Structure formats: C-alpha cells, structure tokens
Amino acid sequence: MLFLFLASGQLLFGQYDILIINGKIYDGTGNSWYYGDIAVSGGRIQRIGKLTNASAKDTINAKGLAVAPGFIDVHGHIETGIFSQPTADNYIYDGVTTVITGNCGGSESDIGDFFRRVDSLKPSINVASLVGHNTVRNAVMQRENRAPRPEELQAMEKLVDQAMKAGAVGLSTGLIYIPGAYAKTEEVVALARVAGYDNGVYASHIRNEESQAAEAVTEAINIGIEAGIPVQISHFKVSGKANWGNSRQTLDLVKAARSNGYDVTIDQYPYTASSTNLGVRLPDWAFAGGNDSFMARLKDPGTRARIKKEMLQQLADYKYKNYSYAVVANYSADTGYNGKSITEINALKGRKKNRNEEAETILDMMAGGGAQMIYHGMDEGDVKYIMGYPFCMVGADAGVPVPGKGMPHPRAYGSNARVLGKYVREEKVMSLEEAIRRMTSLAARKFHLRNRGLLQEGFAADIVIFDPVTVSDHSVYVQPHQFSSGFTWGSW
Numbered sequence: 001m002l003f004l005f006l007a008s009g010q011l012l013f014g015q016y017d018i019l020i021i022n023g024k025i026y027d028g029t030g031n032s033w034y035y036g037d038i039a040v041s042g043g044r045i046q047r048i049g050k051l052t053n054a055s056a057k058d059t060i061n062a063k064g065l066a067v068a069p070g071f072i073d074v075h076g077h078i079e080t081g082i083f084s085q086p087t088a089d090n091y092i093y094d095g096v097t098t099v100i101t102g103n104c105g106g107s108e109s110d111i112g113d114f115f116r117r118v119d120s121l122k123p124s125i126n127v128a129s130l131v132g133h134n135t136v137r138n139a140v141m142q143r144e145n146r147a148p149r150p151e152e153l154q155a156m157e158k159l160v161d162q163a164m165k166a167g168a169v170g171l172s173t174g175l176i177y178i179p180g181a182y183a184k185t186e187e188v189v190a191l192a193r194v195a196g197y198d199n200g201v202y203a204s205h206i207r208n209e210e211s212q213a214a215e216a217v218t219e220a221i222n223i224g225i226e227a228g229i230p231v232q233i234s235h236f237k238v239s240g241k242a243n244w245g246n247s248r249q250t251l252d253l254v255k256a257a258r259s260n261g262y263d264v265t266i267d268q269y270p271y272t273a274s275s276t277n278l279g280v281r282l283p284d285w286a287f288a289g290g291n292d293s294f295m296a297r298l299k300d301p302g303t304r305a306r307i308k309k310e311m312l313q314q315l316a317d318y319k320y321k322n323y324s325y326a327v328v329a330n331y332s333a334d335t336g337y338n339g340k341s342i343t344e345i346n347a348l349k350g351r352k353k354n355r356n357e358e359a360e361t362i363l364d365m366m367a368g369g370g371a372q373m374i375y376h377g378m379d380e381g382d383v384k385y386i387m388g389y390p391f392c393m394v395g396a397d398a399g400v401p402v403p404g405k406g407m408p409h410p411r412a413y414g415s416n417a418r419v420l421g422k423y424v425r426e427e428k429v430m431s432l433e434e435a436i437r438r439m440t441s442l443a444a445r446k447f448h449l450r451n452r453g454l455l456q457e458g459f460a461a462d463i464v465i466f467d468p469v470t471v472s473d474h475s476v477y478v479q480p481h482q483f484s485s486g487f488t489w490g491s492w
C-alpha cells in the first residue's frame with residue numbers, strides 16, 4: 001500500500017488506519033454536535049468531515065452514537081495500580097483515555113523514571129503526573145512537625161524543579177495528610193513558585209473541606225496569587241452535615257478570584273461520599289515523628305485521651321451523633337470489616353453503642369495499621385450546585401483497582417458515565433456538549449496537554465464512542481466492581 005503524506009501529515013491517497021463514519025461529532029469545544037467522519041492514521045486524527053471516498057483498514061460505523069475526544073481525568077492516584085493493571089479497564093470502560101496522577105501531595109519521587117516505566121508498560125491510557133508536596137517533604141524532612149530550615153526548603157525546591165524538568169505538569173498538595181499538614185502557607189508558596197517557572201499548575205487537596213472550607217479555598221487561591229501559578233482545587237466539596245449548603249459560599253470565592261484575573265478552576269467526582277484513610281479522623285499532631293511515636297502516643301493513657309477528645313470534638317463540629325457515616329473500604333488486618341461502618345464494627349466487638357467507644361474502635365484499628373474508608377458526608381444539593389459551575393472538571397480521585405479485590409469507592413469505575421447518564425441525560429444539569437467540554441478541552445487547556453482534548457485534524461487520536469441514550473454507571477458502594485456501560489467502542 002502506498003502512503004503519501006502532506007506536510008500536515010494528511011493522507012493524500014491510499015488507506016487510513018481507522019475510519020469512524022456516521023457519528024455525531026462532539027468535538028470537545030462545547031459547540032453543537034455535527035455529523036461527520038473521522039480518519040485516523042499513525043495515532044493522529046488526519047481528517048474530519050464527510051469522507052465519502054476514504055477507505056481504511058478498520059471502519060467503525062458510529063451511526064446513532066456520540067464521537068468525542070477521549071476523556072481526561074484530572075485527578076488520579078494510579079502510581080501503583082497501573083503497573084498491575086496496565087489496561088486500566090475501570091477508566092477505559094468509563095471513556096477515559098488520559099489520567100493525571102500524583103495528586104493530593106503524593107507522587108512518585110522520581111517522575112522521569114516513573115514516565116520511563118509507564119512508557120515501557122504501554123498502558124491503555126495516557127499518563128501525566130504532578131509532583132507531590134508530601135512526597136518531596138517526606139524525602140527531605142520525613143515526618144517532622146515544624147517549618148523547614150532554609151537548606152531543607154532549598155532541597156525541596158530542587159526536587160520540585162527536577163520533577164518539573166522531567167515533565168511533571170505541576171505541584172500537588174494534600175494539606176490534610178501527613179506530612180503536608182505540617183507545612184505553613186509560605187512553604188507551599190515557595191514550592192509552587194518553582195513549579196510555576198516551568199508552566200506548572202498548583203493542584204490542591206485543600207487544608208479543610210468541612211467547617212473551614214472557605215478559609216482553605218482562600219489559602220489555595222492566595223498560594224496561586226503569590227506564587228504566580230494557575231490553581232486547581234481538587235475534588236471540590238463541603239463535607240459534614242453542619243456545612244451542607246456552604247458550596248455557594250466557597251464557589252463564590254473561586255468566581256471572585258477568576259473575575260479578579262486569577263486562573264482558578266476546580267474538579268469534582270459526582271458522589272456524596274468521599275474516600276480516604278481512617279487517620280484523617282485523628283488530629284495531625286498524633287502522627288508527628290513517624291509510626292513509633294504514634295504508637296507510643298496511643299499507649300500513653302493521657303495522650304490517648306487527648307487524641308480521643310479532639311476526635312469527638314470533630315464529630316460534634318460536623319453534627320454527627322456517631323461514626324455510622326464512616327464505612328470501611330479496606331482494613332488489611334481483618335478484611336471481615338470491609339463494607340461495615342465503624343458503628344457496626346464497634347457493636348461486633350461487643351462494645352457499648354456510643355461515640356466514645358466508637359472512637360476507641362477507631363484507635364484500635366489505627367494500631368492495627370489503619371484502614372481505607374468511605375465517608376458518607378456530602379449533600380446531593382452541594383454536589384449538583386458545584387457541578388453546575390462551567391469551570392468544574394471531572395476527576396475520579398481513583399486508582400486502578402484489581403477487579404473483585406477490596407471495596408473501592410464507586411467513583412473509580414463510574415465517574416464519567418454517572419455525569420453523562422444521571423446528571424446530563426436524566427437531571428439535565430448541563431448539556432452533553434458542555435459535559436464533554438469539561439471532560440476534554442477544559443482539562444487539556446488547564447494542564448497544558450497539547451494536541452489533546454479536541455477532535456481536530458493533527459490532534460492525537462484519543463477518541464471515545466458512546467451511546468448518550470444508554471450510557472450509565474453501575475458501580476455502587478456495596479458492589480463497586482462494576483464497569484460502566486455505553487462505551488461501545490472503547491478508545492484508541
């Protein structure tokens with residue numbers, strides 16, 4: 001077969017690799033769909049339009065289906081999972097072709113080496129990474145609960161700089177996690193500034209998503225202003241019953257920053273439960289100095305009582321009567337706890353039904369190595385209100401689960417399908433064009449992923465074909481290992 005390419009890479013005559021015909025093209029800009037064909041060769045989109053005489057090795061008839069750019073998930077944690085599941089089926093069946101990992105302050109420490117290993121793996125998805133503040137701080141200062149000395153700050157700056165030079169897309173923080181929680185704003189500003197020199201983004205799991213969410217959003221915005229770097233606020237939410245409805249106030253802060261000329265955007269997973277570790281229920285200081293110090297604090301009756309007092313204060317602040325909103329996703333020391341709430345586990349242990357005893361149960365589980373949790377702490381009204389914001393992207397906040405293993409949050413399987421099915425088709429929170437724009441070009445623009453996120457000639461052939469009439473998520477909390485449906489042809 002003879003191939004002749006023009007300078008643009010366009011095929012002059014001959015055969016394309018793939019032709020997608022008769023589809024409704026949603027190009028990722030947010031503009032209205034149109035009917036057209038797409039010709040792909042060499043992993044690139046060569047032509048779009050009515051391609052009546054074109055031929056290809058593979059032709060896909062997308063009649064009645066939507067053809068869109070592959071979705072870009074801006075908030076992932078796939079460092080380990082991708083190596084055991086390189087096909088990343090949970091993402092592929094949800095329409096995702098690119099994942100940005102290294103979020104919430106946690107990334108691989110050698111980003112260049114990580115990219116080389118991912119490349120040699122030839123995974124089904126494209127992978128970009130942020131460099132994590134917690135990773136960098138841990139490398140330099142371990143779990144010290146104090147400000148860095150000048151030479152320590154310099155060492156951290158150097159690590160961020162190296163990661164950016166190796167291709168990181170920005171700096172992430174997880175300011176509720178250890179040791180990130182020990183950092184003051186100035187430290188983060190200094191490191192974000194370094195990431196900003198190389199066109200990076202500052203992506204933050206902010207310091208508080210509950211009663212102090214407004215202060216934490218303000219801190220993230222100010223870090224961006226002072227460091228001169230665009231800001232992405234991760235998994236935007238307000239948690240804790242007492243704070244429901246406050247998304248109006250916190251989102252107003254984002255809108256105000258934008259109207260003042262600061263590039264601040266957000267992302268979200270479309271669920272009312274969050275997922276993180278059990279340790280976030282304890283005060284930060286309990287973990288200072290590392291695991292031995294933590295275990296010693298648990299054994300000391302006075303210190304244990306102080307920890308418990310702060311835990312119960314947090315519970316009261318959120319207006320919860322007990323820990324029934326906290327459900328175990330995975331407790332390695334006893335997987336029999338998986339799927340049960342702290343209240344249920346406390347009862348299983350034969351303990352009295354009260355929050356004081358439940359806090360004891362949590363401390364016992366922390367001594368047993370801690371657990372991955374699902375917290376049912378958000379309001380559907382807030383979730384929808386945040387989703388209505390035009391500069392909100394989708395980030396599943398997930399890894400690559402091993403099918404059937406553990407109890408991951410359903411967001412790992414169904415985030416995009418849920419937005420398209422439940423929120424676009426059924427509840428009409430936004431148009432399909434708009435949802436696709438958020439999942440594609442908005443994300444590519446924000447994280448500087450060039451030549452992706454749009455169906456445009458010359459762009460990477462990250463293409464997803466799906467049925468907007470049937471696309472649905474099926475993963476639920478009690479049975480999470482269910483793929484989304486509707487993505488008939490997957491992606492390339």
Ligand SMILES: [Zn+2]
Binds near residue numbers: 103104235
């Ligand atoms: Zn996070």
